[in-house]
Amino acid sequence: MRPSRPGPAELLQFGERYADLHDRRLADTLILEDAAEEREEISALDRISCHVHRRWVHECISSPTHVIAVTGHRWCRRCEAEASVAVDEVSGSVNVVCTRCGRAPDTAATRQILRTCRASLAAALESRRARAEVCALAA
Ligand SMILES: [Zn+2]
Ligand SMILES: [Zn+2]
Numbered sequence: 001m002r003p004s005r006p007g008p009a010e011l012l013q014f015g016e017r018y019a020d021l022h023d024r025r026l027a028d029t030l031i032l033e034d035a036a037e038e039r040e041e042i043s044a045l046d047r048i049s050c051h052v053h054r055r056w057v058h059e060c061i062s063s064p065t066h067v068i069a070v071t072g073h074r075w076c077r078r079c080e081a082e083a084s085v086a087v088d089e090v091s092g093s094v095n096v097v098c099t100r101c102g103r104a105p106d107t108a109a110t111r112q113i114l115r116t117c118r119a120s121l122a123a124a125l126e127s128r129r130a131r132a133e134v135c136a137l138a139a
Helices: 009-014 023-036 108-138
Strands: 081-088 093-098
Touching: 009 023, 023 108, 081 108, 093 108
Parallel strands: none
Antiparallel strands: 081 093
């Protein structure tokens, strides 16, 4: 089980990039994943928070930056076309669909996207709930 809060050394090394984020759980996750990635414990594609966009990964997976033809992330090899990711925040469902053939590329990369986006969606919802509780206490 990984710690949910970064330690002082991690904050010092990775915190500045995320100092202005309102969602502190997101900032903590970004810092923890930056640190874990630097220690080579996780790969960039295992992350549930995005270093490039400073967001939960399901929120920016639709950016062209997340299309990686070489690894098959958001990519249908059969069609040589981009796949899009549909995220339903209400039901929590995530789907990857090729923009040409309409099918989900049956690859490890697609399964990784489903896994990380579902986890990031769950983490974002939990963060939102926690912040709503704080606001309710303050009122
Ligand atoms: Zn991103
Ligand atoms: Zn296709």
